[in-house]
Amino acid sequence: MARPWRRAADRPAQDDAVLPRTxxxxxxxxxxxxxxxVLRDVSVVLAEHRVGVIGSNGxxxxxFARLLNGLVLPTAGRVLVDGLDTAEHLRxxxxxxxxxxxxxxxxxxxxxxxxxxxxxxxxxxxxxxxxEQRVAEVLARYGLAGHADHPAHLLSGGQKxxxxxxxxxxxxxxxxxxxxxxxxxxxxxxxxxxRVVEELEQDVLVVxxxxxxxxxxxxxxxxxxxxxxxxxxxxxxxxxxxxxMS
Amino acid sequence: xxxLALYSPRPGALHRTPAGWKLAAxxxxxxxxxxxxxxxxxxxxxxxxxLLALAGARLTxxxxxxxxxxxxxxxxxLLAFHLVVTDLATGxxxxxxxxxxxxxxxxxxxxxxxxxxxxxxxxxLAPLRLVGxxxxxxxxxxxxxxxxxxxVAERAGRIREAQAARGATRPLFLLLVPLLVQxxxxxxxxxxxxxxxxxxxxxxxxxxxxxx
Amino acid sequence: xxxxxxxxxxxxxxxxxxxxxxxxxxxxxxPVPITAQTLGVMxxxxxxxxxxxxxxxxxxxxVVAIGMPVLSGGRGGLSVFTGPxxxxxxxxxxxxxxxxxxxxxxxRRLNLGWAFLANVVGGILVIYAIGIPFTSLYADVxxxxxxxxxxxxxxxxxxxxxIAALVAVGVRRAYPVIELPARQPAHR
Numbered sequence: 319m320a321r322p323w324r325r326a327a328d329r330p331a332q333d334d335a336v337l338p339r340t341x342x343x344x345x346x347x348x349x350x351x352x353x354x355x356v357l358r359d360v361s362v363v364l365a366e367h368r369v370g371v372i373g374s375n376g377x378x379x380x381x382f383a384r385l386l387n388g389l390v391l392p393t394a395g396r397v398l399v400d401g402l403d404t405a406e407h408l409r410x411x412x413x414x415x416x417x418x419x420x421x422x423x424x425x426x427x428x429x430x431x432x433x434x435x436x437x438x439x440x441x442x443x444x445x446x447x448x449x450e451q452r453v454a455e456v457l458a459r460y461g462l463a464g465h466a467d468h469p470a471h472l473l474s475g476g477q478k479x480x481x482x483x484x485x486x487x488x489x490x491x492x493x494x495x496x497x498x499x500x501x502x503x504x505x506x507x508x509x510x511x512x513r514v515v516e517e518l519e520q521d522v523l524v525v526x527x528x529x530x531x532x533x534x535x536x537x538x539x540x541x542x543x544x545x546x547x548x549x550x551x552x553x554x555x556x557x558x559x560x561x562x563m564s
Numbered sequence: 565x566x567x568l569a570l571y572s573p574r575p576g577a578l579h580r581t582p583a584g585w586k587l588a589a590x591x592x593x594x595x596x597x598x599x600x601x602x603x604x605x606x607x608x609x610x611x612x613x614x615l616l617a618l619a620g621a622r623l624t625x626x627x628x629x630x631x632x633x634x635x636x637x638x639x640x641x642l643l644a645f646h647l648v649v650t651d652l653a654t655g656x657x658x659x660x661x662x663x664x665x666x667x668x669x670x671x672x673x674x675x676x677x678x679x680x681x682x683x684x685x686x687x688x689l690a691p692l693r694l695v696g697x698x699x700x701x702x703x704x705x706x707x708x709x710x711x712x713x714x715x716v717a718e719r720a721g722r723i724r725e726a727q728a729a730r731g732a733t734r735p736l737f738l739l740l741v742p743l744l745v746q747x748x749x750x751x752x753x754x755x756x757x758x759x760x761x762x763x764x765x766x767x768x769x770x771x772x773x774x775x776x
Numbered sequence: 777x778x779x780x781x782x783x784x785x786x787x788x789x790x791x792x793x794x795x796x797x798x799x800x801x802x803x804x805x806x807p808v809p810i811t812a813q814t815l816g817v818m819x820x821x822x823x824x825x826x827x828x829x830x831x832x833x834x835x836x837x838x839v840v841a842i843g844m845p846v847l848s849g850g851r852g853g854l855s856v857f858t859g860p861x862x863x864x865x866x867x868x869x870x871x872x873x874x875x876x877x878x879x880x881x882x883x884r885r886l887n888l889g890w891a892f893l894a895n896v897v898g899g900i901l902v903i904y905a906i907g908i909p910f911t912s913l914y915a916d917v918x919x920x921x922x923x924x925x926x927x928x929x930x931x932x933x934x935x936x937x938x939i940a941a942l943v944a945v946g947v948r949r950a951y952p953v954i955e956l957p958a959r960q961p962a963h964r
Contacts, residue, residue: 389756409765417760424753427704427711441762471714485761571843587854594858634851638860642915649921658916665858673843673853681842701777702838705786709839712790713846720794737939741946744823747787748951755783763779 340400341365342386342493342523347395349381356381358544359395364523366536368515370552371525372559373541382541383497383525387415400492413442416491416520420498422478423471431473431481432457432466438489456488460514476507483514493521500528529556572674576622583680584687586672593668597661603653606660613668621675631670632663639663682706696771704763708754716747784824784953788832789839792816793846811848814933817868818899818940821875822891823947825954830873837865863910867903874898879944879954886948891941899940900933 342364349357356378373379384390385397388404388411397404399411419425428434432453439449457463460480465473473481479499486494496515500508512531515522524531532538538555540548548555578586593613597606617623617631632639639659646655682703689699723739723746758764795812816836821829836846837857845852856865875898882890904926912922948954 384756387760389760409762412760412762412765417757419753419757421750421753423715424750425757427708427754427758429707429710437758437763438761441765471711482757489761590854590858631855635859638915642860642917645917645921649918654916662858662860662915666855669854669856669858673855676843678842678844685838685841697777701782702835705782705789705835706839706842708783708786709789709793709835710844712787713793716787716790716794717797737942740819740939740943741950744791744819744943744947745951747791748784748823748947748953751783751787752780755778755780758783759779768777 342400343398344385344392345396345398347385347392347397349378349385349390350393356544357385357392360544360546361395362539362546362549364537367521368535368537369521369523370532370535370538371523371541372527372529372532372538372556374563377541378544379525379541380497383417383495383523386495386523387412387417389417413489414492416486416489416494418479418483418486418494418496418499420501422475422482422502425482425485426470426478429469430467431462431470434470434481435485435488438485442489452488456484460484476503476510479503479507479511480514483511487518491520493523494518496522496524496526498526498528499524500526500531529560532556571677572621572623572627574622576620576675578616578620578671578675581675583672583676584684586676587684590665590668590672594665597664601657603657603660606657606664610660610664610667613664613671617667617671621671623671623674627674628667631667635662635666693769694772696768698768704758712747712751715750716743719743719746719750781828785828785832785835788816788820788824788829789836791819792833792836793839793844796846796848812936813848814868814871814899814903815936815940817872817903818875818895818937819943821872821877821898822879822895822940822944823953824876825880826873826876828953829876830869833869833872837869840865860911860915861907863914864903864907866910867906870906871898871902874902875940883948883954886945888941888945891944892937895937895940895944896934899937900930 344360344362347357347360348355360382371379371382381390385392385404386399388397388408391397391405399414402411402414404411426434428437435453435456436449439452444452454463454466457466460483462477462481462484465477470478470481479502483499499515500511503511508528508531512528515524515531516534524535526532532552535552537550538552539546540555540559548558593609597609614628617628618625623631639662642662643655643659646652646658686699686702689697689702692699720739720743723742727739755763792813795816817833820832823829824832840847840852840856841854843853847856856862875894878894878898879886879891882894908922908926909919911917911925912919915922
């Protein structure tokens with residue numbers, strides 16, 4: 319069984335090295351769960367600021383997203399984030415790549431809003447004073463400042479998703495992967511999350527069924543049956559995808 | 565469904581006593597009561613604990629009685645049993661002992677914050693580092709449990725509604741399979757989300773047999 | 777331990793707590809309510825296996841110990857660990873462990889019969905074997921009295937073992953946690 323933490327611990331110096339933000343690179347990546355193959359020999363370099371990934375249910379796009387911060391390691395091939403192989407530098411990769419899930423209920427575990435946001439900082443051993451300051455900052459930024467001591471599970475659906483995003487951004491990742499961030503939200507909250515994505519300075523990769531979200535993106539990939547079948551500016555690929563579906 | 569801990573926030577002297585000492589005292593008390601089965605010892609112990617509950621923990625008389633209520637039927641039954649089978653002295657000793665320990669434990673609970681108790685549990689588990697356990701994870705596990713309780717209850721309600729909407733009047737336990745499969749998937753995603761935020765960053769301690 | 781296993785353990789601690797909310801049936805003779813919580817003990821072992829099942833119940837007891845009212849009837853705190861029926865509580869992690877151990881042993885040929893056997897042994901016999909002598913020692917009553925007092929629970933426990941067996945077989949088909957490969961998809 320793979321023990322990424324042990325391998326990571328063996329190379330502490332390189333893990334904490336400050337590398338320039340360059341690109342995410344998939345080299346001949348295949349991924350299977352048992353005998354079910356969900357990604358087949360995918361090779362792609364993503365250096366754009368905002369990248370979207372679309373495709374039908376079961377196309378492999380969720381696995382694609384999970385490969386980028388080592389939640390899933392490829393069965394064959396390599397995934398490189400700024401030159402770091404996810405299989406060898408798991409810790410460093412996770413520090414660079416934040417991940418926002420579809421269902422915020424699965425992401426929020428701590429009793430209060432502020433505690434949940436602080437969770438990632440605890441793991442990074444950020445000192446208490448700095449921790450509090452960063453938590454307060456990010457809560458203010460996402461309109462949750464008044465809820466710091468509230469029970470997290472009593473927030474509305476939209477607020478929960480903002481909390482989930484805050485919990486990731488407080489860790490200051492270099493890029494953020496979103497896995498269907500708007501699927502469970504109403505129209506107003508979709509727009510709100512879309513605005514959050516738009517305003518991020520970080521590089522973003524968004525897996526979604528919400529085509530409106532991709533309007534200002536630099537590049538959109540279409541994944542189908544485990545392969546990238548279209549790749550280009552959103553104007554071209556989204557139109558191609560819609561035409562193909564109808 | 566929200567959970568309220570059984571902590572009582574009226575500050576008394578016992579609230580400021582470290583939780584570890586209180587737990588040690590409780591353990592000591594239970595050993596004493598069984599090692600020295602004498603009626604005067606048990607009676608004195610009960611008196612001391614009641615005094616501590618009222619003065620040290622500043623519980624009201626009503627709160628003290630409420631602590632013993634869940635077991636009073638037991639106590640009555642036990643006394644009756646001993647009156648018939650053995651004698652009053654044995655019965656009184658058993659009843660006093662039981663009431664003392666139940667109340668003493670309730671006093672510790674009422675005067676110790678959750679975070680303090682979690683810290684004591686982590687301290688008690690510290691020796692397990694030798695076999696590769698991270699005691700710090702107990703806090704995370706408890707947080708997850710408290711988070712999952714309302715979630716499981718909510719998902720159970722949803723599945724019930726969905727089945728009722730389709731006119732199914734199946735017995736309740738048939739909900740369990742779909743419910744468990746659903747919440748297992750949710751737990752899996754939760755674990756991924758925690759790992760994505762660095763929950764697995766700290767390497768577990770090496771077990772002693774792997775240390776050089 | 778992987779975070780995923782930790783999450784499964786926490787999940788089943790929560791399941792046991794939720795089962796405690798189902799209204800308890802009090803049998804007039806014995807002042808201990810019959811609850812669905814021992815069903816949780818059986819389910820934890822049946823679904824998670826020995827190690828994780830046992831740990832789930834230990835975690836549940838830790839949550840009780842820190843003062844959360846998650847035992848049936850809203851009870852909690854340390855006083856339940858010094859009460860007359862505390863032996864049953866202490867037996868839960870061991871019971872879940874044994875259910876899990878037997879389930880793993882029978883895994884390849886697990887059907888309703890084998891699953892029922894696992895739950896009867898781990899979820900009833902083990903729990904009685906610890907709970908009955910504990911009560912007897914603790915309340916200073918002879919073993920036979922404590923033993924007779926427990927018999928009212930037997931029919932209910934039998935039904936619970938049957939339900940647990942049905943669920944064990946169902947979950948094994950849909951989401952076999954016990955034989956999860958190293959990388960299990962929870963998503964598509």
